[in-house]
Amino acid sequence: MRIGFKQRYEWLILAIMALSYFQVQFHRISPSPLIPILMDELGLTYAVAGLLSSAFFICYTSMQIPTGVLIETMGVKKIVLSFMALFTGGAVLFSQGRDVGTLLAARVIMGLGSSVIWVSTLKLISMWFPTEKRATATGLANSAGGIGSFMAYIVLPFLSATMGGWHTPYLAISSMLLITMALLAIFLKDAPTGMGSHADSSHGNWSVVKENIRDVLAVKELRPFILASLIGGVGWALILWMPKFLMDVRQLSYVDANLVSSSITVAMIPGGASIGFISDRLRKRKPPLVWGSIISAILLSIFVALPTGTSYVVMGFVGFAVGLFWSTWILGFSMVSEILPRKVLGTGLGIYNMCNFVSSIFAAPLLGGLVDWTHTYAAPILLALSTLAIQILIFICLVKETYLWNASLIGR
Template sequence: MNSNSNAVKTAGAYRWLIWSVMALSYIVVFFHRMAAGVVRDDLMEAFHISATTFANLGATYFYAYMIMQIPVGVLADTWGARKTVTAGTVLAGIGSILFGLAPGVLLAFLGRLLVGIGVSVVFVCILKIISVWFRPEEFSTMSGITSFTGNLGGVLAQTPLALMVAAFTWRNTFMAIGLATLLIALLCYLIIRDYPAEAGPAAAGGKNKAQAEKLTAASFIQVLTNRHTWPGFFLFAGFFGSYVSFTGTWGVTYLMSVYGMSKNAAANYALVATIGLMVGSVLIGVISDRIQSRKKPMLLFGFIYLATWALLVFVNGGKPPEGILYPLLFMMGFCCATFILSFAVAKEVNPPQIAGVSTAAVNTGGFLGAALLPAIMGMYLDRAEGLAATALYHNTFMYGFIAVVIGTLCILLIKETGCKNIWQSLRK
């Protein structure tokens, strides 16, 4: 009895150590995700590129991330989180160093591609670890806490990044981040364990590898052919794509052009949206777990997110009063975090032993939106002529608003799970 109690305590402590190391790598993920918007002018000047090319350079990360999601889900369920995250983080570190050293835009694209491929493994593997090391009723809360922590990288990629670039140049900054990423990869290899039994006899109080069903082609196809998987896919695409389009790509230039702000001042507004996403990720996840509902909080906060975009696009022709921007952007980030619940739903409407593939399928949607929307906006900005800045960005952000409308409508199609796995009942 006493031995079992000690094992549970040891496993409980070690799971937080594993999660902490993986969360550290997830901070790097968010840094690279949001960094392009702040160094936009530096990159366009260094490589002599247009707005469209810049948008494509930024989107390379998201294309790579998106394409890798299903393979990553398979790797998380078969190869394991430890090996997958370590290899991916090493690749991301090399890509960041190459990006900083790139003499021309082609190598910059390659560096950005390597970063995207490398960091694409982290989130799905964290969700896999949470599904193994934590209780089912903790899944949504832990997903939210993970998103909150990862968004610290988004915070670093706003005002702090602007200050770092001003002090050390953008090249030196990205090379330093690359070296730090390689050190994090070493920690991942040394500390992460896929199952409690692998952490030693004292921690063997939870699930083990023998309990994990072998991933088969049939189970993989089952996730993709499950109609309850797809509403979360399109919800995440619309919400996250629009959010990244504003905070990570065009929001800073919009604020500079329409409101006449300095780069640092504009970055502060984007930072507020990032903080909103961090807070929302935790609170929305906690609310969902506490009330034992996925769909109700998704409906509430999803429609508020739609309202924030309506205010941004339609109030005063696309130029809301400057005095409401801080609360508006905070609420935009906060309510965008609704997408966190789509991972829990994906896990709960599919077989529990393939949580990696099911969450990866939904994750693909977010990065499809994050890759396409900024590029579409960039093409419009390049082609639009003769418009004042306010009208120009009003039209540009209409694409984001439409994406949010689609994502919000998809919430109506979400299957309520009651915060438990209902896969077996769906088969009847």
């Protein structure tokens, strides 16, 4: 493949996968702005409402190691197309849900269908982009997810209010997934011509799979990332509860609560893109990761402590700052990609992504259950902020700089 054409095509690949991730994030976040409506319509407790969010992660999380194996065995394109079809079916089913059972089943299917998208995106970035552009490309893909999250907080409440319900607009939005599937079918390629896709049927052998997992876990520099990611979902679960928190505690209306909450996710759009660019220019990963984590935790503490009656401008400004610095989490994926041997990169990214969402399965219903039990948000807020503090200590004390890591380990 000619160099100029490859450089143009790598951005087309990124754009299509970013569109896929945009839609995944929209649907992943959608229960958060819909929780107040669903609690009223179905009489849900806080714990059950939290379960609607976490149900997505049951299959999503359990599929992360198989995802790495599948893309190494069959290639990215076949896997992405197959699972996007499943994801589309789950989204359509959710749009028609009128009871808790249907909604939970749809969320599980959506989690399964979307489980391959992020790891596949990272795999494609590692195949198509040179090292000095990978954090930037990863940040741009993450920004697309931020746009999806932001749109969920803005579009769903607006359409639900203006169209007399959420089912019809959700179905219309879900149908747009068919366009993305067509683009994937036409344009997606596993790797540049002559490079090979690194798909290898031997990866389907269970003994080889176990060997790959052992090889990944043997990389001691990966272990702090796994530990930090295992507890990181609790902090994110608090953000998912933010619209309901603002309605219950700060007395905001449904639309206003989602508008303020969206300030956090909209900041991840420039945040994800800029942090990757800054990291590439600094030629460092750890300092932006550490300082971004510290500042975002402090700002989140300030955000939840703002008194009732605080102006929307102030709440929106603080929320935007939270999301902007929170975006540094994306550097973890660049760092993990840099410390793992390429032959097990898919498996390693799957393990790391799985760990990021293990706690998410339990965190949202746990925080909701604490509200049911204590009739206050103090306990879930304290728990979430405590886990963020532990995560920061891990980043400071245990994580090592990884920029150009593989360049110093050629032949490993």
